[in-house]
Amino acid sequence: MKLKTIPSAFVAAAAVLVGVVSTHAQEAPPANDAPPFAGKTMEQLTADDVLKLVRYSYTLHNREFAGQLRLGLVKKVPFRLLLKPESIRFIFNDPAQVIYLDTRNKDFSLFEGVAGQELKPVDSKKFGEPIRGTDATYDDLSMRFLYWPNGRIVEEGKYKTLDIWKVRVRNPNDLGLYSTVDCWIDKNSGGLVKMLGYNKSGRPIRRFEVLHGKKFGDVWMVDEMRIETISSASGKVLSSTRMKITERIQ
Numbered sequence: 001m002k003l004k005t006i007p008s009a010f011v012a013a014a015a016v017l018v019g020v021v022s023t024h025a026q027e028a029p030p031a032n033d034a035p036p037f038a039g040k041t042m043e044q045l046t047a048d049d050v051l052k053l054v055r056y057s058y059t060l061h062n063r064e065f066a067g068q069l070r071l072g073l074v075k076k077v078p079f080r081l082l083l084k085p086e087s088i089r090f091i092f093n094d095p096a097q098v099i100y101l102d103t104r105n106k107d108f109s110l111f112e113g114v115a116g117q118e119l120k121p122v123d124s125k126k127f128g129e130p131i132r133g134t135d136a137t138y139d140d141l142s143m144r145f146l147y148w149p150n151g152r153i154v155e156e157g158k159y160k161t162l163d164i165w166k167v168r169v170r171n172p173n174d175l176g177l178y179s180t181v182d183c184w185i186d187k188n189s190g191g192l193v194k195m196l197g198y199n200k201s202g203r204p205i206r207r208f209e210v211l212h213g214k215k216f217g218d219v220w221m222v223d224e225m226r227i228e229t230i231s232s233a234s235g236k237v238l239s240s241t242r243m244k245i246t247e248r249i250q
Helices: 047-059 138-142
Strands: 063-071 075-083 087-092 097-102 110-114 152-159 162-170 180-186 192-198 204-216 219-230 237-248
Touching: 047 152, 047 162, 047 180, 097 138, 152 180
Parallel strands: none
Antiparallel strands: 063 075, 063 237, 075 087, 087 097, 097 110, 152 162, 162 180, 180 192, 192 204, 204 219, 219 237
């Protein structure tokens, strides 16, 4: 059987909030910045390679979108999402708040600015806190678990109609709510399509899942995700938030 090599379009796949890739050639990374998984076959990818593929997708865009977090039928929290090669920025109003994710280093550093103040590192004690009373936490927006070392591919198969890797990563420290995270990653796009986070007792406490995607101009986006808070005692869903991209601003 012929081994399938990772194609350039796959290397340029977008993930998490962003689905697929812009057609603007000038926005692609320089050739000498090829990621370490480039040129490998699908069969040669390790769990760490797969996570690098997802992380690499963060550097491929220079776009701005409008969206909202919706909890139940009443609570709606609008935001702007700015995607840059070096950062991802969530901007909220009333009160003004900026959550800034620095994607230039392996730590994926997380910063916050409130009421127009200077951006400061987010205290690790806040990693598990909800954003604006929704089910989305600082950990969920920053996707810190994508940077945890020594991941394992625990399954290859189907998720709905997608060919996936299921990658398991363990928290290297006690920061945040998650001790272990399972990631379902689409083999064809490199996109993270589902996440399940477990507490220190090994019980699931958070789940998010891609629900829908659409094209905004020349960019395909994962435009809707569901984020659920799960009871560690009963396994029942306690609350659910939809994260939706509503329009492209530029």
